[in-house]
Amino acid sequence: MSFACDIPAVATVQTDDENVRVTRWDFAPGAVTGWHEHGWPYFVVMLTDSLMRVHDGEKAVDVRRKAGDTYQRPAGVRHDVMNGGDAPMAFVEIEIKRPEAVLHPAAG
Template structure:
Protein backbone atom coordinates (compact mmCIF):
# COMPACT_ATOMS: atom_id res chain seq x y z
CA UNK A 1 0.00 0.00 0.00
CA UNK A 2 3.05 2.24 0.01
CA UNK A 3 6.01 2.89 -2.25
CA UNK A 4 9.25 1.09 -1.51
CA UNK A 5 11.95 3.76 -1.36
CA UNK A 6 14.96 4.64 0.74
CA UNK A 7 14.62 8.42 0.46
CA UNK A 8 11.88 10.25 2.34
CA UNK A 9 10.44 13.51 1.05
CA UNK A 10 11.43 16.44 3.28
CA UNK A 11 8.61 18.52 4.83
CA UNK A 12 9.35 22.02 6.11
CA UNK A 13 6.43 23.51 8.05
CA UNK A 14 6.24 27.22 7.27
CA UNK A 15 3.14 28.02 9.33
CA UNK A 16 0.96 25.97 11.65
CA UNK A 17 -1.84 27.66 13.56
CA UNK A 18 -5.52 27.13 14.35
CA UNK A 19 -6.57 28.02 10.77
CA UNK A 20 -3.97 26.54 8.39
CA UNK A 21 -0.82 24.45 8.14
CA UNK A 22 1.52 25.42 5.29
CA UNK A 23 4.24 22.93 4.41
CA UNK A 24 6.91 22.99 1.72
CA UNK A 25 7.70 19.48 0.45
CA UNK A 26 11.04 18.76 -1.25
CA UNK A 27 11.58 15.49 -3.10
CA UNK A 28 14.76 14.02 -4.53
CA UNK A 29 14.11 11.66 -7.47
CA UNK A 30 12.26 8.62 -6.12
CA UNK A 31 11.58 10.20 -2.70
CA UNK A 32 8.14 9.61 -1.17
CA UNK A 33 5.98 11.01 1.62
CA UNK A 34 4.92 7.65 3.02
CA UNK A 35 1.32 6.52 3.40
CA UNK A 36 -0.85 9.19 5.04
CA UNK A 37 -4.41 10.50 5.40
CA UNK A 38 -5.37 14.16 5.09
CA UNK A 39 -7.54 15.29 7.98
CA UNK A 40 -8.35 18.64 6.37
CA UNK A 41 -9.07 19.90 2.85
CA UNK A 42 -5.87 21.06 1.18
CA UNK A 43 -4.28 22.85 -1.76
CA UNK A 44 -1.01 22.03 -3.52
CA UNK A 45 1.00 24.57 -5.52
CA UNK A 46 3.91 23.25 -7.56
CA UNK A 47 7.19 25.16 -7.25
CA UNK A 48 8.86 23.14 -10.02
CA UNK A 49 7.81 21.18 -13.07
CA UNK A 50 7.50 17.52 -12.16
CA UNK A 51 5.52 14.32 -12.03
CA UNK A 52 3.74 13.29 -8.85
CA UNK A 53 3.40 9.50 -8.70
CA UNK A 54 0.32 8.84 -6.57
CA UNK A 55 -0.41 5.48 -4.92
CA UNK A 56 -4.02 5.40 -3.68
CA UNK A 57 -3.86 1.94 -2.13
CA UNK A 58 -4.96 0.06 -5.23
CA UNK A 59 -3.36 1.78 -8.21
CA UNK A 60 -0.48 4.08 -9.14
CA UNK A 61 -1.07 7.17 -11.30
CA UNK A 62 1.52 9.59 -12.71
CA UNK A 63 0.36 13.21 -12.66
CA UNK A 64 2.59 15.64 -14.61
CA UNK A 65 2.35 19.21 -13.28
CA UNK A 66 3.98 22.51 -14.23
CA UNK A 67 5.60 25.02 -11.90
CA UNK A 68 2.86 27.33 -10.61
CA UNK A 69 0.10 24.80 -11.26
CA UNK A 70 -2.21 24.09 -8.32
CA UNK A 71 -4.99 21.73 -7.30
CA UNK A 72 -7.16 21.02 -4.27
CA UNK A 73 -8.50 17.93 -2.54
CA UNK A 74 -11.12 17.27 0.12
CA UNK A 75 -10.36 15.96 3.61
CA UNK A 76 -10.05 12.20 3.90
CA UNK A 77 -7.68 11.55 0.99
CA UNK A 78 -5.34 8.63 1.72
CA UNK A 79 -2.25 8.10 -0.41
CA UNK A 80 1.52 7.94 -0.80
CA UNK A 81 3.17 10.52 -3.06
CA UNK A 82 6.49 9.92 -4.85
CA UNK A 83 8.60 12.07 -7.14
CA UNK A 84 8.22 10.36 -10.50
CA UNK A 85 10.61 12.82 -12.17
CA UNK A 86 14.32 12.32 -12.91
CA UNK A 87 15.11 15.59 -11.06
CA UNK A 88 14.26 17.13 -7.66
CA UNK A 89 10.79 18.64 -7.30
CA UNK A 90 9.03 20.78 -4.69
CA UNK A 91 5.54 21.98 -3.84
CA UNK A 92 3.74 23.92 -1.14
CA UNK A 93 0.79 22.24 0.57
CA UNK A 94 -1.81 24.36 2.39
CA UNK A 95 -4.09 22.41 4.72
CA UNK A 96 -7.20 24.35 5.77
CA UNK A 97 -8.13 23.53 9.37
CA UNK A 98 -10.81 26.19 9.82
CA UNK A 99 -12.26 27.11 6.39
CA UNK A 100 -14.83 29.48 7.90
CA UNK A 101 -12.03 31.59 9.42
CA UNK A 102 -10.55 32.36 5.97
CA UNK A 103 -13.42 34.61 4.87
Protein backbone atom coordinates in the same frame (compact mmCIF):
# COMPACT_ATOMS: atom_id res chain seq x y z
CA MET B 1 -0.37 0.24 -0.10
CA SER B 2 2.58 2.59 -0.51
CA PHE B 3 5.72 2.82 -2.60
CA ALA B 4 8.68 0.60 -1.72
CA CYS B 5 11.19 3.38 -1.19
CA ASP B 6 13.34 4.51 1.71
CA ILE B 7 14.11 8.03 0.46
CA PRO B 8 11.89 10.41 2.45
CA ALA B 9 10.65 13.70 1.08
CA VAL B 10 11.60 16.69 3.25
CA ALA B 11 8.70 18.58 4.82
CA THR B 12 9.36 22.11 6.08
CA VAL B 13 6.44 23.63 7.99
CA GLN B 14 6.32 27.35 7.17
CA THR B 15 3.15 28.30 9.06
CA ASP B 16 1.03 26.35 11.52
CA ASP B 17 -1.73 28.08 13.42
CA GLU B 18 -5.34 27.39 14.36
CA ASN B 19 -6.56 28.11 10.80
CA VAL B 20 -3.97 26.76 8.35
CA ARG B 21 -0.79 24.74 8.02
CA VAL B 22 1.57 25.63 5.16
CA THR B 23 4.25 23.06 4.36
CA ARG B 24 6.94 23.10 1.69
CA TRP B 25 7.71 19.62 0.36
CA ASP B 26 11.04 18.87 -1.34
CA PHE B 27 11.64 15.54 -3.09
CA ALA B 28 14.85 14.13 -4.48
CA PRO B 29 14.24 11.85 -7.47
CA GLY B 30 12.43 8.76 -6.14
CA ALA B 31 11.62 10.33 -2.74
CA VAL B 32 8.21 9.69 -1.15
CA THR B 33 5.96 11.25 1.47
CA GLY B 34 4.99 7.88 2.89
CA TRP B 35 1.43 6.64 3.25
CA HIS B 36 -0.76 9.27 4.93
CA GLU B 37 -4.29 10.63 5.23
CA HIS B 38 -5.23 14.30 5.07
CA GLY B 39 -7.32 15.46 8.00
CA TRP B 40 -8.20 18.77 6.36
CA PRO B 41 -8.99 19.99 2.85
CA TYR B 42 -5.85 21.25 1.14
CA PHE B 43 -4.39 23.11 -1.82
CA VAL B 44 -1.09 22.42 -3.58
CA VAL B 45 1.03 24.94 -5.50
CA MET B 46 3.78 23.38 -7.62
CA LEU B 47 7.19 25.06 -7.43
CA THR B 48 8.84 22.88 -10.11
CA ASP B 49 7.94 21.07 -13.31
CA SER B 50 7.48 17.51 -12.09
CA LEU B 51 6.33 13.97 -12.70
CA MET B 52 4.24 13.28 -9.59
CA ARG B 53 3.48 9.62 -8.97
CA VAL B 54 0.48 9.11 -6.67
CA HIS B 55 -0.45 5.78 -5.09
CA ASP B 56 -4.03 5.55 -3.75
CA GLY B 57 -3.63 2.15 -2.10
CA GLU B 58 -4.75 0.24 -5.18
CA LYS B 59 -2.85 1.72 -8.09
CA ALA B 60 -0.20 4.30 -8.92
CA VAL B 61 -0.88 7.09 -11.43
CA ASP B 62 1.69 9.42 -13.00
CA VAL B 63 0.67 13.08 -13.29
CA ARG B 64 2.79 15.69 -15.05
CA ARG B 65 2.71 19.04 -13.25
CA LYS B 66 4.16 22.40 -14.27
CA ALA B 67 5.64 25.01 -11.93
CA GLY B 68 2.76 27.28 -10.89
CA ASP B 69 0.07 24.59 -11.31
CA THR B 70 -2.41 24.37 -8.46
CA TYR B 71 -4.96 21.81 -7.36
CA GLN B 72 -7.12 21.09 -4.33
CA ARG B 73 -8.36 17.98 -2.55
CA PRO B 74 -10.92 17.35 0.21
CA ALA B 75 -10.20 16.09 3.71
CA GLY B 76 -9.87 12.32 3.95
CA VAL B 77 -7.58 11.79 0.95
CA ARG B 78 -5.28 8.79 1.59
CA HIS B 79 -2.19 8.33 -0.55
CA ASP B 80 1.57 8.17 -0.99
CA VAL B 81 3.30 10.69 -3.28
CA MET B 82 6.57 10.01 -5.09
CA ASN B 83 8.82 12.09 -7.31
CA GLY B 84 8.63 9.95 -10.46
CA GLY B 85 11.06 12.15 -12.38
CA ASP B 86 14.82 12.49 -12.53
CA ALA B 87 14.98 16.09 -11.24
CA PRO B 88 14.09 17.51 -7.81
CA MET B 89 10.37 18.15 -7.21
CA ALA B 90 8.93 20.77 -4.84
CA PHE B 91 5.50 22.09 -3.91
CA VAL B 92 3.75 24.04 -1.17
CA GLU B 93 0.79 22.38 0.54
CA ILE B 94 -1.80 24.57 2.28
CA GLU B 95 -4.07 22.68 4.66
CA ILE B 96 -7.24 24.48 5.75
CA LYS B 97 -7.94 23.56 9.38
CA ARG B 98 -10.92 25.86 9.82
CA PRO B 99 -12.49 26.66 6.45
CA GLU B 100 -15.06 28.96 8.03
CA ALA B 101 -12.34 31.14 9.59
CA VAL B 102 -10.36 31.35 6.34
CA LEU B 103 -13.38 32.03 4.13
CA HIS B 104 -15.16 34.38 6.55
CA PRO B 105 -12.55 36.04 8.80
CA ALA B 106 -13.77 38.21 11.65
CA ALA B 107 -13.74 41.92 10.91
CA GLY B 108 -10.66 43.54 12.37
